[in-house]
Amino acid sequence: MQDFCARLLCGPDSIAFVEQPSYDRTVTVLRRAGAEVVGIPLEADGLDVDRLEKLLKDGKRPVLLYLVADFQNPSGIVLSAEKRLRVVALARQYGFWIIEDAPYRRLRYRGKELPTLLSLAPDRVLFMSSYSKLISPGLRVGYVVSPPALSAELAKMAEDTYINPSYFNQAIVYEFIQRQWLEPHIAQLKALYHPRLDAMLSALEHHLSGLATWTRPEGGFFVGVTLEAPVAADDLLSEARAANLVLTDGRGFFANGDGDRFVRLPFCALTLSEIEEGIARLGAVVRGLSE
């Protein structure tokens, strides 16, 4: 779906704004569609909207802004309510599309839900989500809610590419929801993941205090860690590998070439003891590189 949106909206001379860090696959897909990808830094309450506004005032004209407003990939950050309003106002003023990618939105473990960007500006927002994180990634069922102006072209792009999605998998998702299994299943996932998030945060406190700063998400899959010491990503990755820790390359998340000191920590698929053990090893690796 991101690929279809990217190819529909972007051409060789277009500019796409993303959060920095952003989802690495999206950066790849936007570049492949020909766009110049410009990263806008994240703050604790989401996108640096002052910076977004300055870029627009300085004459940068993006066709789209891609963001994950809820429990961002890779940082776990949530875009604040005030910033949501400002972002949609700017999209209207400067005429760019917002792609709101919301796969983690329903996985909130504490705190209060904020309105989607889609609800604030259905005329400017392509909202996409999927059942990959809520039912099963093996099904590959997702959806886009698109402004009417783009729906027909988007559907044609999809049809020209894969004729149709798997009706069988869509039927499975439909049945899952019809039988009212989705809400209890989400509750179950939250009960499973919430303690893992807490374990991750307390392990970080224990093993990386003074060596790094990190986000404190209220949901989702990821905690974003920024190391204090200047390290080279290649050293970090190879030292981690030597300690039997598999890290994703932080540089993939930074459209501008940074990211050496950024580490994305996914906590959902690990047990509490694996989290404790993994962060202990990460602490040792980072201490080793800081010396």
Add this chain to the structure above:
Amino acid sequence: MQDFCARLLCGPDSIAFVEQPSYDRTVTVLRRAGAEVVGIPLEADGLDVDRLEKLLKDGKRPVLLYLVADFQNPSGIVLSAEKRLRVVALARQYGFWIIEDAPYRRLRYRGKELPTLLSLAPDRVLFMSSYSKLISPGLRVGYVVSPPALSAELAKMAEDTYINPSYFNQAIVYEFIQRQWLEPHIAQLKALYHPRLDAMLSALEHHLSGLATWTRPEGGFFVGVTLEAPVAADDLLSEARAANLVLTDGRGFFANGDGDRFVRLPFCALTLSEIEEGIARLGAVVRGLSE
């Protein structure tokens, strides 16, 4: 898969050869990838290889030749054994890739199977097929057999786009085959489709003799019909619609802008009486336009 192959192999200045007529979606996908699409006419025994050779000798340098060697879409034609050898020899000599699309190959109702192009030149051929015509189109499970030189890039293109295909659907296909249901199922499909092909051919004989020529396929889904009288596709389509006949626009299959007189007739999904009735109506429409 066609989209991945097209994007991997074609760029803005590249040339892609296709059969003429060819599968309309492929022409769209190749153009979208930036290629100039050149159609090479079909003869009763497949691609006009003399014409292919002449284009190559004249300096046209395609990155790929896309063809459906078995029961071609939209014509039903099969590429002869001698021509298969000549095509792969030319691919080696001039260094282009062959995309052999083979979704209908297993649906042969009579006559003898010919070797795949893949078996003749695994170094030059990307062979693709799917279970859409053999098990269910709703599953969307297909595959590419690629020369080692391209596999890694092709896999990365796919992964960057959709992360992974549906494992669940792949597991269904795997089970279907493991339980040895596939071969009996194909036999059942043949028993169902063979009489429909024969009914189509005899209805054409009955209702369109003198008004058109057509292919006499030994398998697959389609009979390709070429009308004798010069007609405009728009007239043909609207007259057919008025007779409650839904035809696919023949022009979509011709990369060079022809196709007004071409009609693709799919026979697999219709009952014998629907086929007889449909071709009778087509005959009446064509007679009306020829007067």
